[in-house]
Amino acid sequence: MKKKPTTIKEIARKLRLSPSTVSRALNDHPSIGLVTTMRVKKVAEELNYEPNQTAIFFKQRRTFTIGVILPSLSEPFFSSAISEIENVAADHNYTVLMGQSRDDAARELQIIQTFKKHRVDGILMSLGKNTEDLSFIELLKEAEIPIVFFDCVPKIDGVNKVFSDLSSGMREAIQSFASIGHKNIALINGPEGLLASQERMEAYKLALANEGLVYSDKYMVETDLTEQGNIQAIDRLLALPDRPSAIVSFNDFVTLDVIKHVRQKGLVQKKDIYFISYANYPLWKYMENPPMGSIEQYPDQQARRAADILFQNIEAKEQLAPESIVFKSKLILK
């Protein structure tokens, strides 16, 4: 069904040269005479010759392709990451193969298999929320395909990872709240199962202690991150006899729902109640009444750094020691 593109052989036949000569001429090999080189290139041009990369990939055992596996391509965090990854890859003359796991571990494995079959030169990955089985890391190691994790990274040692330290931002958030007199500071956390939730919880407790505030269970509520869950969570807090005056929440989306809800209840932000959350989505800038702050995690910088490490590994002759890079999260006051 597909017409065969021009090959070196055809050029060779046309010029009564051997394919090897043509190949060398096209690659500007020094041993080939200038005249021949010119003749070859001219005919190649005429016939619209284009080297068959699939043949070259096959022969060279390199595809100049990296695979990227993300939970979602449509979330702002990941889309700014992927955008930056594509930039870095392009600088290295690499192409990017995309896979979306949708937080499905089975799908994640399938994508890894596909990438492996495609013989990608390396993989960048952010784990899905439910991924438990990390045995694919061993498989990739055996195949000598370097992998660098970022954002949601495995807890184990011995792998390349770039991730964000949530605690620095949390500390700054609690500090900010405390410095303007808040005592009852709550956390609306994500689902218990998530590593990201555990980290926030620990950071929250530490940060409270740091300010000499006591932790209380009642100020730690959970949401399943749906709109309904978010509203239930804030309602639970508002129902408390000594309701919190300041709230850190899992991410900006939670805060958006929550702000909307408390507004409907007649509470005024930065007067009756204060908010800070993770992500620092650009829209805050436009809000009439934004939350007090948001904690930036620098997805693009994380992604760039991860890509840099990946390319170092791809280009290295030797196996490199695994790197573990931590980006401090940072409170941005609005």
Next chain:
Amino acid sequence: MKKKPTTIKEIARKLRLSPSTVSRALNDHPSIGLVTTMRVKKVAEELNYEPNQTAIFFKQRRTFTIGVILPSLSEPFFSSAISEIENVAADHNYTVLMGQSRDDAARELQIIQTFKKHRVDGILMSLGKNTEDLSFIELLKEAEIPIVFFDCVPKIDGVNKVFSDLSSGMREAIQSFASIGHKNIALINGPEGLLASQERMEAYKLALANEGLVYSDKYMVETDLTEQGNIQAIDRLLALPDRPSAIVSFNDFVTLDVIKHVRQKGLVQKKDIYFISYANYPLWKYMENPPMGSIEQYPDQQARRAADILFQNIEAKEQLAPESIVFKSKLILK
């Protein structure tokens, strides 16, 4: 540097069989005995055999890969498109190669070349803002690589395209404004050079006429889409003796800047001044005081449809007649 993965030959040697037998056994060829097949598969498993796709691609002249070229991966419009494209591709057992043109025509061409060299089976593309030279379409046609454009599509005939009819949304917007008594309705348009701007302008004029309103040059201002440009544009309108009471703008980002600016000037939305713009970004839902409406262009549906058409073309034996699909844009009142 890279350890060689197991090949069919090694399995064959180990079992004292011929490579062809092994190949057939692995592919469940009916002529091979059950026993042999089992033995082969067992050894393959033990040796972690994985077929070398690059060899297969090379031989089969199909890569089960599509290329996607977008101006940006980080814009919400495109990231929801790419997400949907990945879904469709995964359903077809295809992998997605990504390229970001950043509205640079040269880079666009380079990506196309790369994709062509990679022998992708098809291409989905949204043109950059400045793309003039469409000769690559001919090149792809010669190479018999199907291409489907979406969102920002070429004006020419004879190509597959899926795009949005901006005028339906504009008509609804002007209608809405007119129905609540607005007479002076302005348009903050994008740069003159953009097709998207031209379309909005025409739609705007038509829609005005449709409501029996007269078009006036002074109510049509342009922005370069920077924050500064957006503010200058609205200031020009506000400075008019009979300033407009309702404004349609190029997209939601423009409106965000403009809303913020007029708020600072003490104007109250939906009282002193009304807004509608294109894109329907989800954040409106959370705004305390959102614009009157936003015009949805359904990026995910466009993308899905474009991908469907691409796969039809890839799977077709014959060359299919080019399709041109128009999605009506639709005003969503807030």
Next chain:
DNA sequence: TTGTAGGCGTTATCAA
């Protein structure tokens, strides 16, 4: 049921 041989397009090695 299994083996042999050839080829996909390119390039590297060796020979001329």
Next chain:
DNA sequence: TTGATAACGCCTACAA
């Protein structure tokens, strides 16, 4: 300076 040959890994028509 150029050519012949082999090889990358897999598949398949043909032969046994």
